[in-house]
Amino acid sequence: MDEWLAFLDPIPSIVADEMEAFNDTKWRIEAYFPEEPDKAAVELIQSRLPSASKAKPLITKLPDEDWVVMSQQGLKPVHAGRFYVHTSANKDEVPKGSVPINIEASRAFGTGGHETTSGCLSMLDKLKCMGKRFNLIADIGTGTGLLTFAASHLWPRAYLTASDIDPVSIDVTRDNALLNGYALGSGPGQIALCVAAGTDHPIIQQRAPYDLIIANILAGPLIELAPSLARIIRGGGALILAGLLNTQAESVIGAYRKLGFRLEVRRDTGDWPCLLLVKRKRFGWQRPIRADGRTSQPPGDFGTW
Template sequence: MRGWRRKPVSSWKIVGAVSKPVAKAALVAQEFAADWPDDWVVTAMEIAEDRPDDWTFEVYLDRKPSKADIAKVTALFEDEAPELRAEKLPDSDWVSESQKGVDPIVAGRFRVRTPDHSPDPSAIEFVIPASQAFGTGQHATTAGCLAMLDLMKRSGVGIRNLADIGTGTGLLAMAALRLWPNAAATASDIDDVCAGVVADNLNLNGMRAGPRRGALLMTIADGMEHSLLQARAPFDLLIANILAGPLIELADDFAASVSARGNILLAGLLETQEAEVRRAYRKAGFRLARRMVNGDWSILWLRKRTAW
């Protein structure tokens, strides 16, 4: 799921302790906050495995938060606003620090690790440095998409032309190419830093960049209006691990870009948001093929109907 970014040194965060339901409600509220700064990054997670209902809610920004900044975060909480405080982070990349020493992620036949872990030749493996943009496989939505892609392949789905919208590190596009190595593949993201990240990861994982089959062509685009995406459509697999709001807004555009009987893999939506997302895609001409729930997050595999 897009949302985390490579952060500069000397960052700050606004942090507070919350319950799990309060954290989930605030995540939804932030998604629909019209004036939310694009460079503020929101995370929420449980404090410890043996305390599943105790969560921490954090907002990362690259300057010392003002009283108005803290008030903006407080507004995400309706009647149960936590006590929020500002904390200065060490002079280091907070994504790297937060993921340092994390174990590899295993999802289906896939294994995603950082360079400091040993390889496993029995798995379909990817090396993604922890210091990069969001999409290292640690988030439940990314791991869920990997598992769903593996399920699609095991179910006999054949893919010749795929796209990954909001690609981040390029992980899901690369994973799909490993499963369908003769496919044409396109990846896009709104963040221009991702172009270099994807290029580095293709090289690190021994994969090719470019327009030919078996290679990944990367572009920077907001939505589906970009000429490259339009030229390479229709896709028989479209992956979008973003957020529920944009997924709903893009339903018709995605439908226009997916071939008859084509597949779409959606993630980045909380389970509580699933009904609204499915309703939008049902209206756009898709039916549910399979769904998974990973933690609080839904992963949806939909297929385009051939007739209304």
């Protein structure tokens, strides 16, 4: 939590939303207080947003409702491959033969409702149906941990690593792992968690080379992370990429093709493709090195949709 929030009593819940997809210049910031905020509280929040210094805050009283329950009721379950992603509001509706994963509405990306996440779930399921086996798996930008949990179910003896640039996401992933019965730790069948910008963390580097890497983030960071991801995946290893628009796919594919990857499968769900790439073995294994940490995303935006 930012230290400046400690000056507010009670501390509000703050939500930031892009007003236009992939337009970093237009944002809407909403702060939820249990009672009407005074002028000082409004000015403090606005002081942390230099670009909004001349904006006129809009203060509105909301109906007395249980907004958490209402938001969860608004989240529809997602059935992708063998996985059924749901909240506690629809936990009794699990289709026969499916694998349920309970992901509540929270502060991190990745409830399964976005096409990028459901696309990754379907791609993981496809790999399992193809008979693929993975022993070392990394989920870069894990969000709520959903894709890590899916991989853990499919390959229960694998060593799994889940990272995110946002510490909140790692807290949420930890809670979701406990909720769904997935073990945390460093052993086989367990999930090791870490806060990291891209691949820049000792846990991620020391566990390389990986058999499978999942990165459901955005096109810009996927391109910037290409050299770092290429260093920590073995020859013949699989790479699932998502979070990009179909108009951005060729640029992303091109960045990885230059580093020895070939496109194995592309599945488009609406405007959102999910890519499965494989690293050509002839490029061999390069000893992993620390990533430079550069990313085109602002802090907190790494993570599953």
